[in-house]
Amino acid sequence: MARNYFPEVKGKIKYGGPDSKDPLTFKWYRAKRKVGGKTMEEHLKFAVCYWHTFKGTGADPFGGGVYERPWDQADTPMGVAEDTVQAAFEFFKKLGVPYWCFHDRDIAPEGDSIRESAKNLDAIVQIAKKKQKETGVKLLWGTANVFSHARYVHGAGTNPDPLVFAHAAAQIRRAIDATITLGGRGYVFWGGREGYVSLINTNMKQEREQLAALLTMARDYGRKSGFKGTFFIEPKPKEPSTHQYDFDSATCLGFLTEFDLLDDFALNVEANHATLATHTFEHELLTASNAGKLGSLDINRGDMTVGWDTDQFAMDLKECTQAMLIILNQRGLRHGGLNFDAKVRRSSFDTVDLFHAHIGGMDTFARALLIADRMKRDGALSDFIKDRYKGYRSGIGRKILSGKTSLPALEAYATKNGEPEKISGRQEMLENILNDYVHSTKIV
Ligand code: XLS
Ligand code: NI
Numbered sequence: 263m264a265r266n267y268f269p270e271v272k273g274k275i276k277y278g279g280p281d282s283k284d285p286l287t288f289k290w291y292r293a294k295r296k297v298g299g300k301t302m303e304e305h306l307k308f309a310v311c312y313w314h315t316f317k318g319t320g321a322d323p324f325g326g327g328v329y330e331r332p333w334d335q336a337d338t339p340m341g342v343a344e345d346t347v348q349a350a351f352e353f354f355k356k357l358g359v360p361y362w363c364f365h366d367r368d369i370a371p372e373g374d375s376i377r378e379s380a381k382n383l384d385a386i387v388q389i390a391k392k393k394q395k396e397t398g399v400k401l402l403w404g405t406a407n408v409f410s411h412a413r414y415v416h417g418a419g420t421n422p423d424p425l426v427f428a429h430a431a432a433q434i435r436r437a438i439d440a441t442i443t444l445g446g447r448g449y450v451f452w453g454g455r456e457g458y459v460s461l462i463n464t465n466m467k468q469e470r471e472q473l474a475a476l477l478t479m480a481r482d483y484g485r486k487s488g489f490k491g492t493f494f495i496e497p498k499p500k501e502p503s504t505h506q507y508d509f510d511s512a513t514c515l516g517f518l519t520e521f522d523l524l525d526d527f528a529l530n531v532e533a534n535h536a537t538l539a540t541h542t543f544e545h546e547l548l549t550a551s552n553a554g555k556l557g558s559l560d561i562n563r564g565d566m567t568v569g570w571d572t573d574q575f576a577m578d579l580k581e582c583t584q585a586m587l588i589i590l591n592q593r594g595l596r597h598g599g600l601n602f603d604a605k606v607r608r609s610s611f612d613t614v615d616l617f618h619a620h621i622g623g624m625d626t627f628a629r630a631l632l633i634a635d636r637m638k639r640d641g642a643l644s645d646f647i648k649d650r651y652k653g654y655r656s657g658i659g660r661k662i663l664s665g666k667t668s669l670p671a672l673e674a675y676a677t678k679n680g681e682p683e684k685i686s687g688r689q690e691m692l693e694n695i696l697n698d699y700v701h702s703t704k705i706v
């Protein structure tokens with residue numbers, strides 16, 4: 263019989279309702295609850311991330327690992343990998359999430375050669391495939407870790423050495439194969455070290471071209487191999503590189519346009535990366551969504567008092583509500599979902615802490631979904647915004663947007679109509695409205 267890695271949680275986490283006092287129940291998330299024609303599960307498409315949840319150790323720059331996971335105790339790296347898959351699927355099932363996400367090196371250890379690494383990966387993928395079938399849990403996206411190994415110290419695709427580029431290509435090829443085998447909806451590129459520390463030793467122009475070449479080859483290989491999902495780029499401004507080429511949503515959209523990759527790619531937007539770029543999460547989501555390119559979300563949060571990627575679990579109801587509004591307004595995420603790219607704190611080392619963390623994140627987003635749905639139906643902020651721009655729906659405004667006027671014609675119009683009336687932006691009133699929705703106790 264399979265080992266029980268989470269004995270503190272007997273069966274599946276249940277819905278207890280907003281008044282439940284049991285911390286191991288959901289207060290808001292009820293998978294099958296309908297919200298505007300779709301279930302919560304279909305709206306939110308939660309995915310547990312393998313790296314932080316099962317392979318995180320709690321290490322920080324000042325001390326090593328502290329977690330001592332029961333699935334990390336086998337004698338060989340492959341033994342550990344096999345135990346981890348068992349533990350992971352037990353966790354997914356008990357938590358009741360529909361999806362998971364991985365990097366190649368999270369699920370299988372790197373071997374002594376490219377061949378051995380590929381063999382290790384394939385062996386674990388076969389086990390994961392069986393577990394997926396057994397549990398019904400699906401793969402949201404896969405990716406390759408081409409930033410941790412020492413060979414990637416100067417980047418993967420952007421490395422000055424083409425042999426390193428070739429190693430990255432080999433890894434990405436196999437990670438795409440694994441994603442296809444597991445039926446992944448998406449394939450992610452987060453360019454950990456695809457950037458630079460200093461320009462005095464960097465050919466920035468060529469590095470960006472190299473990165474484009476890698477993405478183009480990956481796209482072509484994936485499509486040729488039958489991958490029907492979406493390729494995602496995950497923007498991040500810095501860390502580990504000082505300056506990253508995928509700085510934010512706008513930068514990534516520009517990159518995809520410049521190198522003709524827009525058709526196959528969309529963005530996977532992460533909350534903490536948004537704040538590192540000194541944007542809000544909503545800004546990044548909306549920038550991607552406006553371009554029709556908001557594909558998936560890495561849900562977490564940063565700590566506004568520090569300048570690095572703390573990857574804490576999403577807990578800010580107002581921020582999550584605004585995120586859900588953007589998702590509802592674009593009618594959902596096609597191949598993407600909400601991936602918990604988040605980790606428990608170093609001091610939260612018990613396995614039960616993993617449940618508390620995910621339950622909190624799922625409840626926050628479930629509640630945010632209910633609030634956003636109500637706000638959308640009420641036209642809470644959108645009616646105001648619509649009205650604010652009404653001048654562009656007819657007359658001269660419409661001519662401006664449709665390119666049917668000119669500077670001299672506008673000069674004549676302004677001359678004739680005189681000074682415009684000053685109209686308040688009503689920010690405080692709208693903040694009050696948002697607060698009322700977010701803190702309403704009536705939305706159950
Ligand atoms: C790191 C990134 C990473 C990606 C996947 O900051 O968020 O976890 O999501 O490579
Ligand atoms: Ni991420």
Ligand code: NI
Nearest residue numbers: 532534571603
């Ligand atoms: Ni991150």
